[in-house]
Amino acid sequence: MLNDFPKLWEVTQDPKFVTAKHSLRSIWRVDLAGDEQQKLIINNFTDRSINCPDEKNYTLIRYDIIQDLRYLYDEAKREEIKQIALDLIAREEESKHKKKYATIWRNTYSSYLNLGMSIFSCITR
Numbered sequence: 001m002l003n004d005f006p007k008l009w010e011v012t013q014d015p016k017f018v019t020a021k022h023s024l025r026s027i028w029r030v031d032l033a034g035d036e037q038q039k040l041i042i043n044n045f046t047d048r049s050i051n052c053p054d055e056k057n058y059t060l061i062r063y064d065i066i067q068d069l070r071y072l073y074d075e076a077k078r079e080e081i082k083q084i085a086l087d088l089i090a091r092e093e094e095s096k097h098k099k100k101y102a103t104i105w106r107n108t109y110s111s112y113l114n115l116g117m118s119i120f121s122c123i124t125r
Contacts, residue, residue, distance in 0.1 A: 001033055002040065009044055017057060021064060028068035032075060042084060045069060049088045059097050062088070066101045 008027060014020040031041040049065045052058040069085035072078075085105060092098040 001030060002036060005030065005040055021060065024061065024064045025068065028071050031072050042081065046084060046088065050091070063101060066104050070104050
């Protein structure tokens with residue numbers, strides 16, 4: 001799986017948006033194979049979410065990434081996954097998109113904002 005992952009990830013950027021969207025919504029399951037796969041998936045999700053504003057339909061891409069991170073969290077119950085998702089939501093500059101992404105995590109995001117925590121705070125300063 002580790003050797004073939006770049007080929008899988010490439011499909012998430014297919015010129016046909018429907019193909020890209022469906023593959024992006026399914027690729028989170030690779031994380032369940034082990035720790036190395038988790039790092040690979042989370043790194044790619046984080047990088048894509050941060051760097052996707054140049055892409056067409058980037059808000060849908062970010063939404064799918066946040067949703068995938070929620071699926072991962074629900075399956076694996078790893079707090080670092082939740083933290084990364086909440087940090088990605090906090091990075092969003094437009095409030096309407098931030099609210100939309102936050103609905104995926106419901107009460108978790110509002111309590112997170114009250115704590116003022118972010119692993120990306122050193123990047124934005």
